[in-house]
Amino acid sequence: MRVGVLALQGAFIEHEKILKELGCETIQVRKKEQLEEIDGLIIPGGESTTIGKLMEEFELAEGIKKRAKEGMPVFGTCAGLILIANDIFECSQPRLGLMNIVAHRNAFGRQVDSFETDLDVKGLGDQPLRAVFIRAPYIKEAGEGVDVLAMHDDKIVLARQGNIMAAAFHPELTDDTRIHSMFIDLIEESLNSQQSSAK
Amino acid sequence: MTDKGTWTLKKGLAEMLKGGVIMDVTTPEQAKIAEEAGACAVMALERVPADIRAAGGVARMADPTVVTKIVDAVTIPVMAKARIGHFVEAQILESLGVDYIDESEVLTPADEQFHINKHEFRVPFVCGARNLGEALRRIGEGAAMIRTKGEPGTGNVVEAVRHMRMVMAEIRLVQNMPEEELMTFAKSIGAPYDLVLQVKELGRLPVVNFAAGGIATPADAALMMQLGCDGIFVGSGIFKSKDPEARAKAIVAATTHYNDSKLLAEVSKGLGEAMPGLDISQIPDVERMQERGW
DSSP: EEEEEOOSSSHHHHHHHHHTTTTTTEEEEGGGGGGGGEEEEEEEESHHHHHHHHHHTTTOOOHHHHHTTOOOEEEEEEEHHHHHEEEEOOOOOOOOOOOEEEEEETTTTTTTOOOOEEETTSSSSSSEEEEEEESSSSEEEEEETTTTEEEEEEEEEEEETTTTEESSSSSSGSSHHHHHHHHHHHHHHHHHHHHHHHH | OOOOOHHHHHHHHHHTTOEEEEEEESHHHHHHHHHHHHHEEEESSOHHHHHHHHOOOOOOOHHHHHHHHHHHSSSSSSEEEEOOOOHHHHHHHTOOOOOOOOEESSOOOSSSSSSOGGOOSSSSSEEESSSHHHHHHHHHHHEEEEEEOOOTTOOHHHHHHHHHHHHHHHHHHHSSOGGGGGGHHHHHOOOHHHHHHHHHHHHHHHEEEEBBBBBHHHHHHHHHHHOOSOOEEHHHHHSSSSSSHHEEEEEEEEHTTTTTTTHHHHHHHTTOOOOOOOGGGSSGGGGGGGSSSS
């Protein structure tokens, strides 16, 4: 399994470290050609305006949309969540529109309001997940087909829609690898279904 | 349990800035240009370093009105500078809601002996360093991000290169050193021992390490990235050049694609004049900003 991490700007190395720990091959994706070489893509935390502009400038946006439509799993964390949303609250910045959600940027406030907390995550059992929120967004509205996986203060912070996953927090900044494992399961599912349809 | 102002959160924001360009701005209009060009953060200032250098006198924290206007103008993180040792300027900046404080040698130091105790703040700090010892002393005081000092306001990258090479060389030295030599090494560079141990284990600084001080072209930014830094500060280099918008955009692209020489050639085309440069040997020792702090 080869997982790409979008490496235009932000915390891509941290995602790679965890993916490698979990036995995946990883590549840093900076060019559109590389999108054909991967089985799944993580869009990391960073500045969503910066990543969005670079994605358009270097023509990665169309490629990501095409691959996601074909069923390739895509996981956006923090800035990545904003970029994969269909809609961004009061904002016209570039986006991929892969998930039926409205993202709210910097929704918890500035850096002095950034926080860590324990989350109950659907499908992860009783053991809470320590989650790091840095100038974080949340999902203001989740539309049809979106499965809400975790909330904090009545706000949606983790969700899935088919092959697309989004987290408002940074699973790459803690030692708990369960969220990445969830994403790897998604990739395995998609690889298996491709194999069976090829038969 | 919910916690704020933790080390993970302070260090974490710097991780999110990696591979990006942080630009000095003095007005909300400039801040918008920087954001539009793809800056991952802006540094709110009253004057850019080149103008501070030209004006002489005492350089202080920016007027809170300027900082607040810039905070309101953009959605990306906003940093601001406090004088070395001036913890009240830092308290004021924290209360204004800035996302990172630069305890900076660009301003006139307020304390020649002691830097700010950065652990006491909820807002994270970035500090300048010329070598490993200086970087680890600042981290020991609570800095969650390090940058080279370089020589600000010169448009001359030579000092940033010197400082980055120095830090990298000392990290390699620590990595190859047997454990029993580390305490003596820590003593010789004046660094906290536990942080020297961390450097040996990690093979890098325990926090994000940016380049700053003299970066003026896309090639300068890519040079610093290839030397191993995590991202770029551009001070006077953008708004002291002929075409700030084009140059800002080109430096952002060069920082992402720092290993792609064809692309670097492409983005370096037709940017107009860079800021006028200063030869370091023409600057009297007492006017070298990098000598401020210890």
